[in-house]
Amino acid sequence: MGIKVVCASVIGKSNNPLYIRCFDSTEEALKFHYIVHSALDVVEEKSTAKKGASLDLYLGMLYPTEDYRVYGYTTNSKIKFIIVVQEDGDSHDQAIKNFFRKFHVLYANTVANPFYTPDDLITSRKFNEELEKQVKTV
């Protein structure tokens, strides 16, 4: 498979990070935190530019760096999902879209937990485990 998700993150309404998880142990996590943070600007730009577009949720590729590409997905509740992937060659847009959809469902299930307050850091063990599984099967 050509894609490897190296970092997945959930960003809250006020651009506060709710969850950042890096799946690549060779790189320093801080580098990914930085990439995700700079991606937020692109997200802002894309979401204000589109008006009434039906495929609001998937934002597509936000920007490429030397080894990675960053993809974004926003929800109507202003929660953003940003992932950093390592791809070879052609872009597997459909697979990325599917991943985001599953990620979104996973997030919704986690929010349904009555002990979780929205806009809190996500510390759910189930969320972690499920996300790992999804990342492996992307």
Added chain:
Amino acid sequence: MAQKGARPYDRIGEQVFAKVDKINAELFTLTYGSIVTQLVKDYEDLGEVNTQLEKMGYNIGVRLIEEFLARSNVGRCADFTETAEVVAKVGFKMFLGITANVTDWDAEKKEFSLVLDDNPLTEFVELPESYNKLWYANILCGVIRGALEMVQMKVEATYVKCVLHGHDASEIRVVLKEILTDEIPASMRDE
């Protein structure tokens, strides 16, 4: 273990379940979740929350039994073992859409365990670390106690295992304390 009465109850359970009104499962789960979190905020002591949930369940049970008897048309149970089967297969099916399993009878047939593989109340729920003492779905214990009391059985129901605590299934232990025989005059009993 006598399984003869078990299969008809499964079928009865499904028939009754098909006839009753349904509600969206997520709404139900979220409503119960907010009840529990509110109780936790109000009482702060988890043991107290367990007690309150049980009391709420008791109030639900004493009313729910009438609905159950009216809809399910299940006749009198010959003994406590039959009661257990009816509760597990018809009662749980009718109100929660799940069937429970009756296991672990004691020698005198006065205690049994109800094992629930999945429970709509606990869908999506993850207990935070410090909540080990909380029996999240304790309301069910109260419901069982309330309902059985209205049919002349005084029981105690307590949670012994819960999926939210890491066990693979939830288990409620039901103990028959006494049969209340003098409550209803013979003229009001129907055969």
